[in-house]
Amino acid sequence: MRPVSLPVVLVFALFSTSAAADDPPAAGQQPPPPGEQAAVDAPPPPPAPPVAAAPAPAPAAGFSDAQPPAEKRIPDWRFVMNSLTVFRFNPLGIETQLRAGFQRRLVRSYDTLFRDTFVHFGIYPKLNPAFVKIGPSLEIQPLSILNVRVAAEYINFFSTFGFLQSFPTPLAAYNDTQLSDNVKTNHSNYATSGFHVMIEPLVQIKVGPIALRNKLMLEYWRMNIHSGDTVWYDATLDTLVPGNGWVLANDLDLLFVTKFRLTVGARYSLVKPFYKATDFQPGEETGTTKNGHMRVGGLAAYTFFDRGFTRFNKPTVLVILSWYVQSHYRTGTDPTNAGIPYVIVAFAFQSDLMK
Numbered sequence: 001m002r003p004v005s006l007p008v009v010l011v012f013a014l015f016s017t018s019a020a021a022d023d024p025p026a027a028g029q030q031p032p033p034p035g036e037q038a039a040v041d042a043p044p045p046p047p048a049p050p051v052a053a054a055p056a057p058a059p060a061a062g063f064s065d066a067q068p069p070a071e072k073r074i075p076d077w078r079f080v081m082n083s084l085t086v087f088r089f090n091p092l093g094i095e096t097q098l099r100a101g102f103q104r105r106l107v108r109s110y111d112t113l114f115r116d117t118f119v120h121f122g123i124y125p126k127l128n129p130a131f132v133k134i135g136p137s138l139e140i141q142p143l144s145i146l147n148v149r150v151a152a153e154y155i156n157f158f159s160t161f162g163f164l165q166s167f168p169t170p171l172a173a174y175n176d177t178q179l180s181d182n183v184k185t186n187h188s189n190y191a192t193s194g195f196h197v198m199i200e201p202l203v204q205i206k207v208g209p210i211a212l213r214n215k216l217m218l219e220y221w222r223m224n225i226h227s228g229d230t231v232w233y234d235a236t237l238d239t240l241v242p243g244n245g246w247v248l249a250n251d252l253d254l255l256f257v258t259k260f261r262l263t264v265g266a267r268y269s270l271v272k273p274f275y276k277a278t279d280f281q282p283g284e285e286t287g288t289t290k291n292g293h294m295r296v297g298g299l300a301a302y303t304f305f306d307r308g309f310t311r312f313n314k315p316t317v318l319v320i321l322s323w324y325v326q327s328h329y330r331t332g333t334d335p336t337n338a339g340i341p342y343v344i345v346a347f348a349f350q351s352d353l354m355k
Contacts, residue, residue: 077102078103079103080120081350081351081353082098082099083098084099087346088342088344089342090340090341090342090343092235093128093236096128097127098123099122101120104118105118106119113143115144116141117141118139118140120139121136121139123136124153126153130235131164133196134153135154145203146201147202147204150200151197151198153196154193154194155193155196157190159189159190159191164223164225164233165183166223166225166231167232168229168230169230170242170273170275170280170291171281171289172240175334192224195222196222197219197220198217198219198220200217201215201216202214202216206257209257210256212255213252214252215251216249216250217249220246221247238330242273247272249269249271249272251267251269252267252268253299261302261303261304265298265299266298267295268294269294269295269296270292270294275289291328294326295323295325295342297322300318304316310352312349312351313352316349317345318347319344
Protein backbone atom coordinates (compact mmCIF):
# COMPACT_ATOMS: atom_id res chain seq x y z
CA MET A 1 0.00 0.00 0.00
CA ARG A 2 1.40 3.41 -0.97
CA PRO A 3 2.23 5.93 1.78
CA VAL A 4 0.58 9.31 2.03
CA SER A 5 1.48 12.60 3.65
CA LEU A 6 -1.11 15.21 2.87
CA PRO A 7 -0.76 18.98 3.38
CA VAL A 8 -4.33 19.07 4.62
CA VAL A 9 -3.76 19.41 8.31
CA LEU A 10 -4.09 23.20 8.17
CA VAL A 11 -7.25 23.06 6.10
CA PHE A 12 -9.25 22.12 9.18
CA ALA A 13 -8.64 25.48 10.81
CA LEU A 14 -11.10 27.09 8.39
CA PHE A 15 -13.53 24.18 8.39
CA SER A 16 -14.49 24.58 12.05
CA THR A 17 -15.98 27.57 13.80
CA SER A 18 -13.67 30.34 14.95
CA ALA A 19 -11.81 29.97 18.23
CA ALA A 20 -12.75 33.51 19.24
CA ALA A 21 -16.26 34.91 18.96
CA ASP A 22 -16.70 38.33 17.37
CA ASP A 23 -19.45 39.66 19.61
CA PRO A 24 -18.95 40.65 23.26
CA PRO A 25 -21.25 39.20 25.94
CA ALA A 26 -24.38 41.14 26.80
CA ALA A 27 -23.93 43.69 29.55
CA GLY A 28 -25.44 42.78 32.93
CA GLN A 29 -27.44 45.00 35.25
CA GLN A 30 -25.69 47.08 37.92
CA PRO A 31 -26.22 45.72 41.48
CA PRO A 32 -28.30 47.86 43.86
CA PRO A 33 -26.28 50.21 46.08
CA PRO A 34 -25.59 49.03 49.63
CA GLY A 35 -28.05 50.19 52.28
CA GLU A 36 -30.96 50.36 49.85
CA GLN A 37 -33.05 48.15 52.12
CA ALA A 38 -33.22 50.36 55.23
CA ALA A 39 -34.61 49.22 58.59
CA VAL A 40 -38.40 49.52 58.80
CA ASP A 41 -38.38 51.78 61.89
CA ALA A 42 -35.62 54.11 60.70
CA PRO A 43 -36.63 57.60 59.58
CA PRO A 44 -36.05 58.45 55.93
CA PRO A 45 -32.59 59.88 55.29
CA PRO A 46 -32.17 63.44 54.11
CA PRO A 47 -31.84 63.88 50.35
CA ALA A 48 -28.29 63.27 49.14
CA PRO A 49 -26.44 65.83 47.05
CA PRO A 50 -26.04 65.01 43.36
CA VAL A 51 -23.16 62.65 42.60
CA ALA A 52 -21.24 62.45 39.31
CA ALA A 53 -21.80 59.28 37.27
CA ALA A 54 -19.18 56.58 37.78
CA PRO A 55 -16.85 56.02 34.83
CA ALA A 56 -17.41 52.93 32.67
CA PRO A 57 -15.24 49.95 33.65
CA ALA A 58 -12.00 49.71 31.67
CA PRO A 59 -11.46 46.72 29.36
CA ALA A 60 -9.16 43.93 30.45
CA ALA A 61 -5.51 44.89 30.36
CA GLY A 62 -3.81 44.14 27.05
CA PHE A 63 -7.01 43.77 25.03
CA SER A 64 -8.04 46.49 22.58
CA ASP A 65 -11.41 44.92 21.80
CA ALA A 66 -14.33 43.43 23.71
CA GLN A 67 -13.64 39.89 24.86
CA PRO A 68 -15.77 36.90 23.82
CA PRO A 69 -17.21 34.49 26.39
CA ALA A 70 -14.61 32.80 28.59
CA GLU A 71 -14.94 29.37 26.94
CA LYS A 72 -14.01 30.90 23.57
CA ARG A 73 -11.03 32.99 24.69
CA ILE A 74 -7.73 31.85 23.24
CA PRO A 75 -5.33 30.87 26.06
CA ASP A 76 -1.93 32.55 26.21
CA TRP A 77 -0.22 29.16 26.51
CA ARG A 78 -1.44 25.91 24.99
CA PHE A 79 -0.17 22.39 24.48
CA VAL A 80 -1.90 21.50 21.22
CA MET A 81 -2.20 18.12 19.54
CA ASN A 82 -3.63 17.78 16.03
CA SER A 83 -4.29 14.26 14.77
CA LEU A 84 -4.93 13.37 11.12
CA THR A 85 -5.56 9.92 9.63
CA VAL A 86 -5.72 9.75 5.83
CA PHE A 87 -6.73 7.14 3.27
CA ARG A 88 -5.76 7.91 -0.34
CA PHE A 89 -6.62 6.28 -3.66
CA ASN A 90 -4.70 6.75 -6.95
CA PRO A 91 -2.01 6.32 -5.78
CA LEU A 92 -3.00 4.07 -2.91
CA GLY A 93 -1.92 4.91 0.64
CA ILE A 94 -2.84 5.22 4.30
CA GLU A 95 -1.13 7.28 6.99
CA THR A 96 -1.56 8.82 10.42
CA GLN A 97 0.05 12.12 11.39
CA LEU A 98 0.41 13.85 14.77
CA ARG A 99 1.37 17.48 15.30
CA ALA A 100 2.04 18.16 18.98
CA GLY A 101 3.75 20.98 20.81
CA PHE A 102 3.60 24.14 22.88
CA GLN A 103 1.86 27.17 21.42
CA ARG A 104 2.27 30.74 22.67
CA ARG A 105 -0.14 33.50 21.75
CA LEU A 106 1.64 36.52 20.26
CA VAL A 107 -0.91 39.37 20.47
CA ARG A 108 -3.67 39.67 23.06
CA SER A 109 -6.28 41.18 20.76
CA TYR A 110 -9.64 40.11 19.37
CA ASP A 111 -9.34 42.25 16.28
CA THR A 112 -9.96 40.07 13.22
CA LEU A 113 -6.42 40.49 11.91
CA PHE A 114 -4.64 39.72 15.20
CA ARG A 115 -6.93 37.51 17.27
CA ASP A 116 -5.30 34.22 16.16
CA THR A 117 -1.56 34.91 16.19
CA PHE A 118 0.90 32.47 17.72
CA VAL A 119 4.23 30.70 17.64
CA HIS A 120 4.23 26.89 17.88
CA PHE A 121 7.13 24.53 18.46
CA GLY A 122 6.82 20.77 18.66
CA ILE A 123 7.21 17.48 16.84
CA TYR A 124 5.45 16.17 13.74
CA PRO A 125 5.66 12.35 13.47
CA LYS A 126 4.08 10.47 10.55
CA LEU A 127 3.58 6.73 10.30
CA ASN A 128 2.34 4.41 7.56
CA PRO A 129 3.06 0.82 6.47
CA ALA A 130 6.01 1.88 4.29
CA PHE A 131 7.96 4.41 6.39
CA VAL A 132 8.18 6.55 9.51
CA LYS A 133 9.03 10.25 9.67
CA ILE A 134 9.79 12.31 12.75
CA GLY A 135 11.34 15.69 13.46
CA PRO A 136 10.88 19.18 14.92
CA SER A 137 8.44 21.75 13.58
CA LEU A 138 8.38 25.53 14.08
CA GLU A 139 5.26 27.44 13.09
CA ILE A 140 4.72 31.22 13.24
CA GLN A 141 1.44 33.00 12.57
CA PRO A 142 2.09 36.77 12.90
CA LEU A 143 -1.32 37.60 11.40
CA SER A 144 -4.54 35.64 11.21
CA ILE A 145 -4.12 35.59 7.43
CA LEU A 146 -0.47 34.47 7.30
CA ASN A 147 1.21 31.32 8.60
CA VAL A 148 4.75 30.05 7.99
CA ARG A 149 5.91 26.58 9.02
CA VAL A 150 9.49 25.27 8.86
CA ALA A 151 10.08 21.61 9.67
CA ALA A 152 12.81 19.00 9.34
CA GLU A 153 12.40 15.25 9.62
CA TYR A 154 14.30 12.02 9.56
CA ILE A 155 12.80 9.37 7.24
CA ASN A 156 13.20 5.62 7.46
CA PHE A 157 11.77 3.27 4.80
CA PHE A 158 11.03 -0.32 5.87
CA SER A 159 11.36 -2.01 2.43
CA THR A 160 7.66 -2.86 2.52
CA PHE A 161 4.85 -2.38 -0.02
CA GLY A 162 7.30 -1.79 -2.87
CA PHE A 163 9.25 1.06 -1.30
CA LEU A 164 11.76 2.58 -1.72
CA GLN A 165 12.62 2.40 -5.43
CA SER A 166 15.32 4.56 -7.02
CA PHE A 167 16.40 5.15 -10.63
CA PRO A 168 19.45 6.46 -12.54
CA THR A 169 17.56 9.17 -14.43
CA PRO A 170 14.41 11.34 -14.16
CA LEU A 171 13.37 9.86 -17.53
CA ALA A 172 12.79 6.41 -16.00
CA ALA A 173 9.26 4.99 -16.09
CA TYR A 174 7.43 5.13 -12.74
CA ASN A 175 3.81 4.32 -13.55
CA ASP A 176 1.97 1.91 -11.22
CA THR A 177 2.41 -1.05 -13.56
CA GLN A 178 6.17 -0.49 -13.90
CA LEU A 179 6.69 -0.04 -10.16
CA SER A 180 4.84 -3.28 -9.47
CA ASP A 181 6.83 -5.17 -12.12
CA ASN A 182 10.10 -3.84 -10.67
CA VAL A 183 9.30 -5.47 -7.34
CA LYS A 184 8.07 -8.76 -8.82
CA THR A 185 10.96 -9.29 -11.21
CA ASN A 186 13.93 -7.47 -9.68
CA HIS A 187 13.00 -6.98 -6.01
CA SER A 188 14.08 -3.41 -6.58
CA ASN A 189 12.61 -1.98 -3.38
CA TYR A 190 14.97 -1.59 -0.42
CA ALA A 191 15.20 -0.15 3.09
CA THR A 192 16.94 3.18 3.47
CA SER A 193 16.80 6.52 5.26
CA GLY A 194 17.12 10.20 4.55
CA PHE A 195 16.47 13.80 5.53
CA HIS A 196 13.65 16.14 4.54
CA VAL A 197 13.18 19.91 5.09
CA MET A 198 9.90 21.75 4.45
CA ILE A 199 9.22 25.49 4.17
CA GLU A 200 5.46 26.12 3.98
CA PRO A 201 4.00 29.65 3.79
CA LEU A 202 0.18 29.79 3.96
CA VAL A 203 -2.09 32.74 3.11
CA GLN A 204 -5.77 32.54 4.10
CA ILE A 205 -8.49 35.18 3.69
CA LYS A 206 -12.16 34.95 4.63
CA VAL A 207 -14.84 37.46 3.64
CA GLY A 208 -18.30 36.50 4.86
CA PRO A 209 -18.81 32.81 4.03
CA ILE A 210 -16.14 32.80 1.27
CA ALA A 211 -12.58 31.77 2.11
CA LEU A 212 -9.47 31.66 -0.08
CA ARG A 213 -6.39 29.71 0.97
CA ASN A 214 -3.06 29.13 -0.73
CA LYS A 215 -0.35 26.90 0.69
CA LEU A 216 3.06 26.78 -0.98
CA MET A 217 5.39 23.91 -0.08
CA LEU A 218 9.13 24.08 -0.79
CA GLU A 219 10.71 20.72 0.03
CA TYR A 220 14.37 19.75 0.15
CA TRP A 221 15.24 16.04 0.09
CA ARG A 222 18.50 14.23 0.84
CA MET A 223 18.01 10.45 0.54
CA ASN A 224 20.53 7.61 0.80
CA ILE A 225 19.78 5.88 -2.50
CA HIS A 226 21.78 3.29 -4.44
CA SER A 227 25.09 4.33 -5.97
CA GLY A 228 24.53 5.50 -9.54
CA ASP A 229 20.88 6.40 -8.92
CA THR A 230 19.86 10.05 -8.82
CA VAL A 231 16.07 10.01 -8.25
CA TRP A 232 13.49 7.97 -6.31
CA TYR A 233 9.72 7.58 -6.40
CA ASP A 234 7.64 9.24 -3.67
CA ALA A 235 3.95 8.27 -3.62
CA THR A 236 2.90 11.32 -1.63
CA LEU A 237 4.16 13.66 -4.33
CA ASP A 238 3.52 10.98 -6.99
CA THR A 239 6.69 11.82 -8.90
CA LEU A 240 10.41 11.09 -9.14
CA VAL A 241 12.10 13.16 -6.43
CA PRO A 242 15.79 14.15 -6.67
CA GLY A 243 17.98 12.21 -4.29
CA ASN A 244 19.55 15.56 -3.43
CA GLY A 245 17.31 18.41 -4.54
CA TRP A 246 14.08 20.37 -4.37
CA VAL A 247 10.39 19.88 -5.12
CA LEU A 248 7.69 22.55 -5.23
CA ALA A 249 4.04 21.81 -4.43
CA ASN A 250 1.04 24.10 -4.06
CA ASP A 251 -2.60 23.77 -2.96
CA LEU A 252 -5.10 26.53 -3.76
CA ASP A 253 -8.57 26.28 -2.16
CA LEU A 254 -11.71 28.35 -2.76
CA LEU A 255 -14.17 27.53 0.04
CA PHE A 256 -17.73 28.24 1.14
CA VAL A 257 -18.01 28.03 4.94
CA THR A 258 -21.55 27.46 6.20
CA LYS A 259 -22.92 28.33 9.64
CA PHE A 260 -23.60 24.67 10.44
CA ARG A 261 -19.93 23.54 10.30
CA LEU A 262 -19.97 22.26 6.71
CA THR A 263 -17.36 23.55 4.28
CA VAL A 264 -17.39 22.87 0.53
CA GLY A 265 -15.15 24.17 -2.20
CA ALA A 266 -12.70 23.60 -5.03
CA ARG A 267 -8.99 22.74 -4.95
CA TYR A 268 -6.20 23.15 -7.48
CA SER A 269 -2.98 21.23 -6.78
CA LEU A 270 0.43 21.42 -8.43
CA VAL A 271 3.64 19.37 -8.03
CA LYS A 272 6.89 20.30 -9.76
CA PRO A 273 10.28 18.55 -9.15
CA PHE A 274 13.52 20.35 -10.00
CA TYR A 275 16.35 18.33 -11.51
CA LYS A 276 20.00 19.18 -12.01
CA ALA A 277 21.89 18.30 -15.17
CA THR A 278 23.85 15.72 -13.15
CA ASP A 279 20.62 13.87 -12.34
CA PHE A 280 20.43 12.73 -15.98
CA GLN A 281 22.52 10.19 -17.84
CA PRO A 282 25.13 11.50 -20.33
CA GLY A 283 23.51 12.46 -23.63
CA GLU A 284 19.92 12.68 -22.25
CA GLU A 285 17.79 15.72 -22.99
CA THR A 286 17.39 17.51 -19.66
CA GLY A 287 14.41 19.58 -20.77
CA THR A 288 12.12 16.72 -21.76
CA THR A 289 10.90 15.58 -18.35
CA LYS A 290 7.15 15.62 -17.70
CA ASN A 291 7.23 14.47 -14.10
CA GLY A 292 5.17 17.30 -12.66
CA HIS A 293 1.40 17.12 -12.47
CA MET A 294 -1.74 19.17 -11.80
CA ARG A 295 -5.11 18.21 -10.31
CA VAL A 296 -8.46 20.02 -10.12
CA GLY A 297 -11.43 18.92 -8.07
CA GLY A 298 -13.73 19.50 -5.13
CA LEU A 299 -13.61 19.01 -1.40
CA ALA A 300 -16.05 18.85 1.50
CA ALA A 301 -15.47 18.83 5.25
CA TYR A 302 -17.84 18.55 8.18
CA THR A 303 -16.89 19.40 11.77
CA PHE A 304 -19.19 17.66 14.23
CA PHE A 305 -18.72 20.19 17.04
CA ASP A 306 -16.47 22.94 18.37
CA ARG A 307 -16.44 23.11 22.18
CA GLY A 308 -13.51 25.43 22.68
CA PHE A 309 -10.15 24.41 24.01
CA THR A 310 -10.92 20.91 25.28
CA ARG A 311 -9.16 17.55 25.23
CA PHE A 312 -11.19 16.31 22.26
CA ASN A 313 -12.48 18.96 19.88
CA LYS A 314 -13.25 19.69 16.25
CA PRO A 315 -13.68 16.09 15.02
CA THR A 316 -13.77 16.56 11.26
CA VAL A 317 -14.34 14.32 8.25
CA LEU A 318 -12.74 15.49 4.99
CA VAL A 319 -13.29 14.20 1.45
CA ILE A 320 -11.30 15.37 -1.60
CA LEU A 321 -12.14 14.23 -5.13
CA SER A 322 -9.82 15.47 -7.90
CA TRP A 323 -8.94 14.64 -11.49
CA TYR A 324 -5.52 14.84 -13.08
CA VAL A 325 -5.50 17.52 -15.78
CA GLN A 326 -1.76 17.12 -16.37
CA SER A 327 0.20 13.96 -15.53
CA HIS A 328 2.75 11.84 -17.33
CA TYR A 329 0.91 8.61 -16.46
CA ARG A 330 -2.50 9.29 -14.89
CA THR A 331 -4.17 10.92 -17.87
CA GLY A 332 -3.83 8.08 -20.38
CA THR A 333 -0.26 6.81 -20.82
CA ASP A 334 -0.89 4.05 -18.30
CA PRO A 335 -4.28 2.56 -19.27
CA THR A 336 -4.70 0.86 -15.88
CA ASN A 337 -5.57 4.17 -14.17
CA ALA A 338 -6.43 6.60 -16.97
CA GLY A 339 -9.33 8.82 -15.99
CA ILE A 340 -9.48 7.47 -12.43
CA PRO A 341 -9.84 10.28 -9.87
CA TYR A 342 -7.57 11.07 -6.97
CA VAL A 343 -9.49 10.44 -3.73
CA ILE A 344 -8.78 11.44 -0.14
CA VAL A 345 -10.86 10.44 2.89
CA ALA A 346 -9.54 11.77 6.20
CA PHE A 347 -10.48 12.18 9.85
CA ALA A 348 -8.95 14.83 12.11
CA PHE A 349 -9.38 16.18 15.62
CA GLN A 350 -7.68 18.65 17.95
CA SER A 351 -6.77 18.40 21.64
CA ASP A 352 -5.75 21.02 24.18
CA LEU A 353 -3.89 19.22 26.97
CA MET A 354 -3.11 22.11 29.34
CA LYS A 355 -6.70 22.60 30.55
